[in-house]
Amino acid sequence: MAYDFEKYREKREKVLGVEKRGISFGIIATIVSICIIASLGFVAIPRAVSYVMTRNLDDVIFKLESSKSWPSDLITELSVIKGIEKAVTDKHGTRLVVTFDRTVTGPEVFLILFKQKGFTSTLLNRINHRQRINTLKEEEKLEAL
Numbered sequence: 001m002a003y004d005f006e007k008y009r010e011k012r013e014k015v016l017g018v019e020k021r022g023i024s025f026g027i028i029a030t031i032v033s034i035c036i037i038a039s040l041g042f043v044a045i046p047r048a049v050s051y052v053m054t055r056n057l058d059d060v061i062f063k064l065e066s067s068k069s070w071p072s073d074l075i076t077e078l079s080v081i082k083g084i085e086k087a088v089t090d091k092h093g094t095r096l097v098v099t100f101d102r103t104v105t106g107p108e109v110f111l112i113l114f115k116q117k118g119f120t121s122t123l124l125n126r127i128n129h130r131q132r133i134n135t136l137k138e139e140e141k142l143e144a145l
Contacts, residue, residue: 057085057129060107062096065120069093074117081105081113096121099129 013019064070070089075096078087083104088097098110107123114121 051130054129056101056103057099058102058126059129059132060098060100060110060126061124062098062110062114062121063094063124064096065122067094070096074114074119078110078113081109095124097132 070093075087075089078084078096078098083101085099085101087099089095090097098107100106107126111121111123
């Protein structure tokens with residue numbers, strides 16, 4: 001008959017003076033692993049959500065041929081078109097920035113609307129929305145210096 005370690009474990013531990021103290025290594029390793037994974041999640045999850053929300057957004061910048069400012073009724077009319085997130089003017093009112101979902105609409109629709117309303121405009125730039133936001137943040141840092 002083979003010696004059964006489990007049967008006499010308590011007696012053996014009592015004779016050898018083995019006492020269970022503190023937290024085991026497995027529990028400590030589990031706690032540390034959970035902390036590391038949670039902290040990485042706090043960093044990665046907001047960036048992933050931000051990317052998913054803005055991945056299809058583009059920005060176009062228009063300027064009127066005349067040096068007048070953009071009329072507010074045209075901006076509100078642009079804002080209700082399907083696929084447009086927002087339409088805002090710059091601080092001088094001469095440039096119009098339209099943020100839109102490129103899978104739904106495009107700048108051609110805006111140009112047609114401008115022609116219908118009798119405005120001649122020029123498309124200055126079309127860039128990715130995230131790129132424009134990053135550029136604005138960098139410009140704010142440079143202006144703060």
